[in-house]
Amino acid sequence: MLLNLLLIIVLIICVVTDLKSRKIYNKVIFPSLLLALTLNILFHGWSGLQDSLLGFLLGLGILLIPYMMGGMGAGDVKLLALIGAIMGPAFVFSTTIYIALLGGVFGIVILLVRSGIFQNLKSTITALRGITYGIKPELILKKGLKTKFPYGVAIAGGALLAFFINGVAFL
Numbered sequence: 001m002l003l004n005l006l007l008i009i010v011l012i013i014c015v016v017t018d019l020k021s022r023k024i025y026n027k028v029i030f031p032s033l034l035l036a037l038t039l040n041i042l043f044h045g046w047s048g049l050q051d052s053l054l055g056f057l058l059g060l061g062i063l064l065i066p067y068m069m070g071g072m073g074a075g076d077v078k079l080l081a082l083i084g085a086i087m088g089p090a091f092v093f094s095t096t097i098y099i100a101l102l103g104g105v106f107g108i109v110i111l112l113v114r115s116g117i118f119q120n121l122k123s124t125i126t127a128l129r130g131i132t133y134g135i136k137p138e139l140i141l142k143k144g145l146k147t148k149f150p151y152g153v154a155i156a157g158g159a160l161l162a163f164f165i166n167g168v169a170f171l
Contacts, residue, residue: 003039006032007086007163011156014079018152024075029082036086055084059092076151083159094166099158103151110149 010032014024033056040048059081067077080099084092 003036003043003086004163006035006039007083007159010079010082010086011159014075014152015156018075018150022073022150024073024079024152026075026078029075029078033082033085036082040085051088052085055086055088055092056081057084058089059084062092062096072151076155079152079155083155087159091162091166095155095159095162097158098161098165099154102157102161103154106149106154 010028013028017028018024037049037052040052042048044051060077063072063077063080066072067074080092080095083095087095
């Protein structure tokens with residue numbers, strides 16, 4: 001019960017800070033990690049610590065390569081590792097599937113909204129009409145492909161989906 005509450009509180013705080021300042025703060029992650037390890041030891045003994053550490057390593061490992069390639073921030077990686085430390089490896093694995101789905105949906109929506117999809121569509125139609133008159137088409141795509149978004153929101157959303165759809169995973 002306390003681990004579930006810890007998870008929800010951490011997710012809320014991280015979503016707010018990620019949306020507000022595009023950061024997931026270490027002053028939230030590290031104390032929560034210490035608390036997660038302690039609570040898992042208290043509630044589940046040494047096997048709880050082992051599952052917590054495995055969840056931490058799995059969460060860290062899943063997002064480490066995208067981080068190293070510049071696709072996300074270190075706070076995102078630490079958040080998924082913390083989710084694994086709180087709830088364990090099975091939970092972080094199912095969370096990752098939901099993160100990928102939500103991240104894709106969020107990315108498409110943001111790409112469509114921020115890139116000026118309607119302006120790009122209008123430009124494309126105009127260029128295609130111009131072809132009939134022998135005019136060379138010139139498509140002007142805006143900055144949409146360079147658009148970034150706070151991925152901590154997708155991570156928190158994936159964790160909440162895993163929490164409510166798959167049921168609460170206890171270590």
